[in-house]
Amino acid sequence: MKRNYCVSLLVLSGVFILITGCAPFVENNRIEEIAPVIFWSIDQGEEGRLSICTLVPPLVKEKKRLLTQNVHLLKEGGKLFNLIYYRELKLGQLRMLLVNEEVAKQGLNSLINTLFIDPEVSPRLYLVIIKGDFEAYIQNQLDKQPNLDYFLYRMFKHYEEKHQGEMSIVNLHTFMKNLHTPLSVPFLPVFKAGKESFTYEGTAFFRHDAMIATASGIDDQIMQLLSNDHYLRLLPIPSLSVTVGHIRSKVRIKLADSSAAVNVELYGRVEEYRGDKDILDHAEATELNDQIQTYLEKHTLELLQKMQRWKVDPLEIGRHTMTPFTKPMSDEAWLEKWQQLKFDVNYDIDIQPFVEKK
Amino acid sequence: MKAISLYNKTSAFNGIYIVFLVNRLQMLYFVLLQATFLVYPHMIWAIVAVGALSQINLILVSKCFSSELLLKGYQGYVELFGKQGVRILAGIGLLFLIVKIIVTVLGYMEMVHYFVFPSMDSNWLILSVLLLGYYVAAKGMDNTIRYVSIVFLCTFWMIGLVFPFFFPPIASIYDLFPLVPTSWTFQSWKGVLLIWSSLSGPEYLLVLLPWLGKQQKSLKYLSIGNAISVAEYLLLFIAAILFFGSHYLDKSKFPVKSMIRYLQSPIFERIDILMVSLHIFLVVFAFSIFMLMFYGGLRIVMGRSLQPGKLTGFVISLIALTAVMIILNEWIWKGYTGTNMLLELQIWLGALTYLLVPSFFLLAIKRKERLKL
Amino acid sequence: MNNHEMLSTGQTPISIDALERMLSNMTDAEIIDRHYNKDQKVTLLYIETLINPERLNESVIEPLNRGLHDSIYDAISSTKVSEISTMEEAEVALMRGCVILHDPSQSQWWSVLIESSLSRAIESSETETILYGPKDSFSEQLEQNITMIRRRLPLTTLKAERFTVGSTSKTPVVMMYIEGLTNPEFVDTARSKIIEIDFDLFLDSSHLAAFMEDHTHSVFPQYQQTDRPDTCAYALDIGKLTILVGNTPFALIAPITFFHLFQSPEDYINRWLVASFLRIIRYLSFFLSLILIPLYVALSTHHYQMIPMQILFVLLESRSKLPFSPFWEALLMLITLEIIKEASLRMPSKSGQTLGVIGGIVIGEATVSAGFSSTVLIVLVGISAIASFLVPNYLVTKSNTLIQFGFLVLSSFLGLLGIVLGIIGVLAHLNSLTSLKQPYFAPLAPFYWRGWMDVFIRGPLKYMKSRPEYLHPLQRWRYGRRR
Structure with missing residues (x-):
């Protein structure tokens, strides 16, 4: 009788492995082998493409490199980064998405949706509009401030928490909520990037998902x-x-x-x-x-x-105009x-x- | 062959167990999806109304609780329906039960798959939870029922996580407007059905009566359990509306877990992974107790319920269930239409059992009593 | 009883020849012939190493020499004299430290108990040390131990039933309980369990516990072992029973729950708020010692998203050049830690310092600087090792190491989910455990909310009016006036 169990268990596990394949894990998230990127910066590229860049390796005391790719799709850029860098780039710690003004004026919906549907990306991702050339700024600061990406993140976090009242810091979720809720307008902070400076400019307003104007x-x-x-x-x-x-x-x-x-x-x-x-x-x-x-x-x-x-x-x-007992305005x-x-x-x-x- | 004592009745359970069981079975899986189906703020009233309706239904359940016949278990059923009748009814019941088991486990594991291990084959996740469920079930009915208090303590506090959503800057009173329905569509009816279906679960307590024993104030405990669930539903739903706003809410696949994803603790930044994992407590418990019911029902259908249980039978039914689960996951759940079909089926079946089972039992008992007189 | 009856039950009548045969080749056995009242001959048999020679002189030899009484029985000035008639009785008596007297004229056999009391002084407990509160602890002397309990509970209802276990060790076992308070069901279960025991050697109470426990394949102790008489007295008072075993200072207390293992006598000495805080810290550290290392493995193998960026900074830096994966790194460090822990127990105390230096500096510092292990892990290993010692019961400390390894494996496969599944499994196991057939996880499961006063917190003593419900005591209230 005992043998029957063994046989049935063996058969079962055999069938199971046949169905599922041997290896249950496809993804390797071991932290020493990955590069959890902190920001992505998206700029207008050549021929209607997007130019995305990020700083690697994040958080480690190694020589930093700025990676830039010209791509049609956002995630395509993520893939291309992996092909040119020795650590796999992961989005689980993505904290900032810096979008150039020109891209924002054409509408953010597709970009934002990509990140929104990715279960790895936290809804607390900060969205920022950049005026000027952020890439040049980062490139210029590489040697002076190696952990610039981290300090930028800390700055955003500081002004988001407890509402310090200096900047309008907005995260992915708030933006999405404002975007989809009628009678409310999504807005994002605008920063101006020069070769030497990175300064807060004001607040950008959106109609639907396209940037309209800036209040400064x-x-x-x-x-x-x-x-x-x-x-x-x-x-x-x-x-x-x-x-x-x-x-x-x-x-x-x-x-x-x-x-x-x-x-x-x-x-x-x-x-x-x-x-x-x-x-x-x-x-x-x-x-x-x-x-x-x-x-x-x-x-x-x-x-x-x-x-x-x-x-x-x-x-x-x-x-x-909304009240508890009336139909809201369109x-x-x-x-x-x-x-x-x-x-x-x-x-x-x-x-x-x-x-x-x- | 070694006989196993899965269905021993050794310990007595006090009323608080009814509260735990009712509440936890009502907080199982559908509650996590509810917000996406309800969407509009006026559905708050629907939750309250359906909760009240469920309370009325629980009066019927409590009437069944006081029946001596159900307390006797299988013997009582035979007296009620006759041998053949019991077998047929158990067969029907098994169908309902197995759909509930499958939808709960597969549905929840899909969530785990989505939030915790997106790249892993979900069959492995399902297998690991099933194995754990079998381990719990193998401890016997007594221990499994007793386990509910641990499950309750380990999962109940999670409702506290929604409190940040009730305060600014997330909360804005305008998200709750309008509170009255401006239009009532088919979708709204479906929402109501879903609430009713997610409140289903207490009807399974009738099968557990032989273990729970005679309870003096069963209605009180049933009501407390139901009231806690309704309160939790309301908290979750209102928090979801405040967090998403009703227009963004229906775009979220797993609203409750997405909300928790937004929270950050100083130690773990993404507590959704932790909370999704912790909720498995409930799934494992529900699975093991349903599994025991399933095996018990299977024995009735096979006409073996009076013989001592054997390990072989238990193991074989476990293996069969695992196989069914994996195959369904592979063929049906992974596809979009399949998921929807099974989900829809369970919404209807759950609503149906909760509506019909208590009154059916009560009618049968009353008929029996009249025949006796 | 006459000889025929004895023979029929398989016992041998006592005779001097048989006794001499029995005591052959025993250097410490003595057979002495003495005269009493000039004409009467008396034979004394005893085992030198088991008796007290001074008391032998005092209560047997001297009265015999003086010969003031008519019969030998009257002459012996000891209370513990009994007549014996079979070889088996004689053997038991000899091995307990009796002197056997043979009066050939009356053909009578007497045994006089004058065992040598080989015992140490009452010292303070080393396994469960407390700062305030009673300091005495049990010793290897069974009678002395019973005395210590009886002093604390001077009740005639405090019963002590004596058993002997072990075919070679003949270990005396005394089961104590308060009649009319302790649930008789426990007493019956324990009694039948002790009687059923059939084994040769019992050197410690844990051997006895191994034969009495309901679940052999569990890492959790189902009997509390303690050498503190005050702990025993408290346990007896709330309706548990205590089993004392001869030649070991550790008594068994049953039925216990998982939570009793976290209670220290000092809890009842501190202010209740302080005691509650300390107790919560104890549970927390138990949990931490289980979870910390597996959590490290889970986060650094699977869930890098969960780590706050500030910590990720540290972690990435310290892990970036390590040769092992987090799981192997943690496993190796944990095994090393266990080796150090075990060694520090086995080593003579004087070389303990050397061990501390080697363990702390060499292994801690050097593994990091050699690049075998990350500093973060060393910190975590340190915390979890210290945390594991906060549990008052040492046996739990050992068992949680084992669970920790289990969690480690699970976390390397399934990450956080694995740990949670592990916790579910352990809780299910604890839920199904029993101690003396009573649920081990009470008052959580079965749920008795009144018992919560003394589980995670230690409520004010004044408010702990009733004895724990899960022990089903026959007297519920601890107040005398309220029934």
């Missing part, structure tokens, strides 16, 4: 205050010679048929003042307060009007309405005084 400077700061973070660590206003810091905002939007009232409450404190008012005096401080208020109101209105022209609504004002209907809206912007600034009132 004060526009971007207002954008952070009104929607993305509701917090700004520092807001310098050179024209008033003042820097306001630690600003928190509360935004109330009231929508009427053809107008929208945007009421913003700001809390913050003056961090620096180099003008000629005596801000220790209560009356003069109030005056400054009013000036800041007018300044912000003016620029916010300008930003909103720009957005109307761009036909995007990144502040998600359209979502305020995207088209809202955009139609959006362009006609008259705005009434009011700031209510509460900047802490420097001295106690007597």
Whole structure:
């Protein structure tokens, strides 16, 4: 009887191996044999192709190399990298996707989908729009800052966590959610890459998956205050010679048929003042307060009007039309309405005084 | 040949086991897919409504719990339906059971395959889980039922992982609007059916009655189990809507696990791999307890349920089940249409058993009682 | 009883010739003839090495010399005198340390127990050391051990049943339990198990446990071994039974659960919050010692995605030039560690320092600098080795090493999934284990939520009002006033 078991087990395992093939593992993920890349940078290549580049080896104290490929397909690039490099490149630790402005203007959908459907890639992948030549920047920095890719990642992570209010950092999931949800607009941070520098420019807005416009400077700061973070660590206003810091905002939007009232409450404190008012005096401080208020109101209105022209609504004002018991507006209907809206912007600034009132 | 004692009844189980069993069987596999089927925020009410309906059904189940006949196990069934009747019913039951086993195991292992080992042959994964399930099942019915408390403790806390999704910046109240249905389509009905089907599972407790023993307040425990499940459904679904938004939700294949993928812990960055693996606890447990039911049912069909069980029979049925599982995976599950077909089948069958089994048993018991009078 | 009856049951009547034959070739056997009251002859037989010569003089020889009484029985001033009539009885008596007296005139045989008490002083426990709390521990002397328990539980209901096991060792075994409190089912099971034992040699209580356990092929101990009388007293009080074995300081406690192996007497001495914290740390470190190395193998072989980038940095750097794959590296390091651990136990304590130097510096430092192993692994091996020692029960420490190797293999095949499957399997195994036919994983499975007060945490003593439900004690409440 015992023998019967053995025979049946043998037969079973034989059949099993025949069905499945001997080796259960196809992929080798042993970390010393792979190169888990941290970023991919995608640029416009020749003849309508994509030029993708990455830095290898990541994270190891070896001489770094910049790999570049001209390809039709994203994953084709991944394959070609493997053919020219002695470690297999893996996407499991991919943290940043840097897309050139030109590529973004043509639409990101196909690129993003490729990464979205890959179970290896984390949804916390940061998406960044690059103005200028990132490849040249990296190439130039190779010797000066060998672990540049890692430090870039740490920077993004720092500003994403706890919403530091300096940059609009967006990850793959948030972008996808905004892309698919009606009445909301996907946006991404824009960085400018020069030969020596890599600087934050502002926020890029998308219609569907194509980049439309960029808000930079004060526009971007207002954008952070009104929607993305509701917090700004520092807001310098050179024209008033003042820097306001630690600003928190509360935004109330009231929508009427053809107008929208945007009421913003700001809390913050003056961090620096180099003008000629005596801000220790209560009356003069109030005056400054009013000036800041007018300044912000003016620029916010300008930003909103720009957005109307761009036909995007990144502040998600359209979502305020939604109620629990009505059918939500369609995207088209809202955009139609959006362009006609008259705005009434009011700031209510509460900047802490420097001295106690007597 | 060595006789095996898979179906010994030595220990008594208290009511809390009913809670564990009901809840865990309801949290098995479909709950992980639910969000993709439900999609719209107004389906929150559907979950509540179907949960209430399930509660009514559980009243029927609890009525069966108090029947002496079912407590007696096979003898009781023979008294109810007659020898031939029991064999036929067991045969039908086996069909339902085997579809449930197959869909649960294959479906979950597909998820494991997708998230943990995309490049590995899924048959190996299935085999490893089956082997483990056999090991648990071989410990006997008593031990397997007792195992549920460990399974519960090891998996219940995972619901806590959805809490980050209820806070900004992920959560926005607008994602939950509109709360009332603006349109009601065939797809919505299917969602309702899926909720009902995923709540199915407590009906299998009727077969376990001889082991669970006579319970004083069975309805209370059944209700607690059901209520916990419904609460978990709601938490998961609302979290999924907040996380994806209803328009993006239907593009996700495994919504719950994708949500967990987004979370990061300081020690492991991709806790989805860990959580997908941990959920196997439940799958292994469910598989082993269904496996024991399956073998018991098979013995009834073969007319051998009164003879002492033999190792040969058990091993042969295990081997047969493994073979069926692997073949189905190879031929049907791996293809898109096949998956959908089996899934659809199980949604209907699960809903059907949950709807019909308790009332059927109750009717049979009532008829018997009337005949006696 | 008369001689005929004895013969019919296969026993030999006692005779001086037979005894002389029995004691031939035994240098320590003595057969002495003495006179009592001038005319009466007395023969004394004893084994020199087993008796106490001073007490022999005091309670046998001197009274015989003085001859103040009529009969020999009256003369002997000892309480432990009994009449014997068969050779078998005589043999047992001699080997226990009795002196056998033969009175030819009355044709009577007496045995007087004057065994030499070869024992050491009561010392503090070395296997389960605690800082505060009672320091005494069992010794090899069975009677002394019973005394220590009886001092702590002065109850007439504390029963001690005596058995003898081992055909050659004739080891005395005493089973103690509190009548009217301990579930009689346990007592019956244990009694029948002891009686059924048929084997020759029992040198330690673990030998006895091996014959009494329900599951031979399990790595988990199903009887708790302890040399602390306070642990035994506590166990008896909550409704367990204690089995003391002669010539070993380790008593057996049963039925136990898996969680008892993590409890230390010191838990009940510390403040409850501190004790709970320490206990949680203990479970955690047990878990870590099982999982840490397999996790390293799983992550570095299969799931590089899971590692946070900061750690990946370190890991990639340290693994980049190693000759072995993570699995082999871990396996070799673990085996090396086991060798060091084992050696440090076997070595005389004076050379322990040398071992520490060799083990710590040579193997730790050198393997890294020679490029055989990564620094990360060395750190993990160190942590898991230390963590494994936090479990109070040494036998568990050993068994978890074995499980760790199992997990290691699983993790190299199936990564994290393998480890989880392994955990499922181990938990299923623990769930099905029994100790003295009682579930081993109570109060988790079977689930008794009241017992949770003393499982992962140690609740305030005041609130632990009832004895554990899974032991089914006959008296449930620990308070005297509340029934």
